Amino acid sequence: MPQPRQAVVTQSVRITPTMQRVFLGGEDLRSFPAVTAGAYVKLMFDKNGNPLNEPTDMGQVAMRTYTIAHFDANKPEMVLDMVIHADNGKTGPASAWATSAKPGDVITLAGPGSSKGLSEHYDWVLLAGDMTALPSIRNHLAALPSHAKGYAVIRIEDEKDAVVLKKPEDIEVIWEFEDTLSNRLSQLNWLEGTPAVWVACEFSDMRTIRTWLKDDKAIAHNNIYISSYWKKGRSEDQHKIEKRQDSEAFAKTLA
Numbered sequence: 001m002p003q004p005r006q007a008v009v010t011q012s013v014r015i016t017p018t019m020q021r022v023f024l025g026g027e028d029l030r031s032f033p034a035v036t037a038g039a040y041v042k043l044m045f046d047k048n049g050n051p052l053n054e055p056t057d058m059g060q061v062a063m064r065t066y067t068i069a070h071f072d073a074n075k076p077e078m079v080l081d082m083v084i085h086a087d088n089g090k091t092g093p094a095s096a097w098a099t100s101a102k103p104g105d106v107i108t109l110a111g112p113g114s115s116k117g118l119s120e121h122y123d124w125v126l127l128a129g130d131m132t133a134l135p136s137i138r139n140h141l142a143a144l145p146s147h148a149k150g151y152a153v154i155r156i157e158d159e160k161d162a163v164v165l166k167k168p169e170d171i172e173v174i175w176e177f178e179d180t181l182s183n184r185l186s187q188l189n190w191l192e193g194t195p196a197v198w199v200a201c202e203f204s205d206m207r208t209i210r211t212w213l214k215d216d217k218a219i220a221h222n223n224i225y226i227s228s229y230w231k232k233g234r235s236e237d238q239h240k241i242e243k244r245q246d247s248e249a250f251a252k253t254l255a
Helices: 027-031 093-100 131-143 181-186 203-216 236-254
Strands: 005-016 019-025 040-046 061-072 077-083 106-113 124-130 149-155 170-176 195-202 224-230
Touching: 005 027, 005 077, 005 093, 019 093, 040 093, 061 093, 061 106, 061 131, 077 093, 077 131, 124 131, 124 181, 131 149, 131 195, 131 224, 149 181, 170 181, 181 203, 195 203, 203 224
Parallel strands: 124 149, 124 195, 149 170, 195 224
Antiparallel strands: 005 019, 005 106, 019 077, 040 061, 040 106, 061 077
16 A cells, blocks of 8 residues: 555535535645546545544554545645435545545545556447546546547436536536436447446446446447445445455456
């Protein structure tokens, strides 16, 4: 794991009904490496859900993963857009921290980590995900060449969660807040040629979409990035174990 760093909250604002934007600064971020579109950090909390002010015994750390929405080493400033999950009215430690964070608060983070990007060989692109994937989808859209075509399908919790995205003219953005992500994808007007597919969402949705891409659309595995960012009713630690088990089982079906 990269060297943990201290980051200082400079601002925390609700930008849509379901998304909190947290701005982080501090001298430790001046040496933070350059990031790619899918880069992420891990925020560190103790077992009681309190943000860690400094690195400690890693066995006592709970980590929560977030895509870096924007980073400027010169300021320095890191922006995290954090979905505010609630399960029966209770939020997890990261959501609770994001909504209560005040300027001057300190949190320890590690990173950057990086996820697989889009396949380089494609005729069109399909980006899809729920609110947790929105920061990554936004970054990938902004990095696409101007001639790219295809779709970005985003499942949001509230119609006011839709935001303006920088994108190529021929990428159609679809905001879905009533149907499931998998159902909305199955209704797309499938384009000709080879797609580069990037999908990130809740665990059960991911499995449904993965099967559809493999069995119905026969997309080559090399042209797909698909991942679950979370699982209903599970902590990140529990989800990580089940995600690995699922990935190993799926890999056997490709062998």
